Amino acid sequence: MPLLTFDSVDLGYGTQVVLPGLTLSLEAGERVALLGQSGAGKSTLLAEIRRRLGNAAAWCPQGHGLVPLLSVYHNVYMGQLERHAALTNLVNLLKPRREAWQAIDAVTRELGLEGLLRRPVAQLSGGQRQRVAIARAFFQGREIFLGDEPLASVDPHQALRLLDRIQARHTSSIIALHQHRLALEYFDRIIGLRDGHVVLDAPARELTLAQLDALYPDAGKNAGTSPPGHSDREARLETSP
Numbered sequence: 001m002p003l004l005t006f007d008s009v010d011l012g013y014g015t016q017v018v019l020p021g022l023t024l025s026l027e028a029g030e031r032v033a034l035l036g037q038s039g040a041g042k043s044t045l046l047a048e049i050r051r052r053l054g055n056a057a058a059w060c061p062q063g064h065g066l067v068p069l070l071s072v073y074h075n076v077y078m079g080q081l082e083r084h085a086a087l088t089n090l091v092n093l094l095k096p097r098r099e100a101w102q103a104i105d106a107v108t109r110e111l112g113l114e115g116l117l118r119r120p121v122a123q124l125s126g127g128q129r130q131r132v133a134i135a136r137a138f139f140q141g142r143e144i145f146l147g148d149e150p151l152a153s154v155d156p157h158q159a160l161r162l163l164d165r166i167q168a169r170h171t172s173s174i175i176a177l178h179q180h181r182l183a184l185e186y187f188d189r190i191i192g193l194r195d196g197h198v199v200l201d202a203p204a205r206e207l208t209l210a211q212l213d214a215l216y217p218d219a220g221k222n223a224g225t226s227p228p229g230h231s232d233r234e235a236r237l238e239t240s241p
């Protein structure tokens with residue numbers, strides 16, 4: 001079943017077209033990795049997907065989008081702000097109700113953030129902040145996960161663990177990332193962008209690392225960014241330079 005379809009659509013900002021004549025169909029139930037070097041148009045495409053999917057999709061933005069002076073609890077709670085009445089939100093933000101606290105405690109524990117609910121985000125490591133941003137997206141409780149480099153600030157082993165949780169919690173996911181091995185091994189479909197054009201769109205099982213690396217002018221430097229020892233596709237992966 002199609003999740004959404006682009007039929008020769010120009011995407012961009014005002015009069016500036018970034019993705020000209022985009023034709024693309026995304027299916028429900030797919031795990032899609034969006035690849036491409038900086039400036040290729042991944043965020044622009046994700047923003048439009050997000051706009052079209054509205055409340056069906058949880059959103060984890062590039063750079064986390066957290067409020068540093070507020071606690072982990074408050075930042076995660078923001079994932080449900082628009083679900084509740086203003087008064088409920090005010091109460092839960094000023095003096096958290098037990099249910100809200102417990103729900104956020106559970107979602108943060110799942111991501112290895114136990115014991116940090118009261119800590120201001122400004123006092124967390126980059127990897128912890130990344131996980132808070134993912135927790136906030138989980139707290140939105142949507143079927144679809146949209147992420148703009150949600151695995152950028154964590155080590156390879158954590159990236160794998162987080163991706164596993166993201167995919168377990170959502171029936172569909174569309175994620176921009178730069179870890180090519182993860183893309184090959186843990187996604188159904190890979191879409192590669194270059195200069196605003198879709199130059200690669202295929203099932204992950206049909207692709208090689210070399211093909212993904214070729215999306216980048218500095219091909220080769222991105223090889224080997226995923227953790228060792230998880231591959232049942234080593235032969236294919238070894239085709240990378």
Ligand SMILES: Nc1ncnc2c1ncn2[C@@H]1O[C@H](COP(=O)(O)OP(=O)(O)OP(=O)(O)O)[C@@H](O)[C@H]1O
Nearest residue numbers: 013016018036037038039040041042043044045062
């Ligand atoms: N708000 C904006 N207004 C105008 N142009 C923009 C805006 N955001 C991005 N662009 C331009 O659109 C093009 C694609 O940017 P985009 O952020 O979609 O790329 P990206 O693939 O997500 O890059 P990165 O990996 O660095 O996040 C770039 O040329 C960029 O300068």
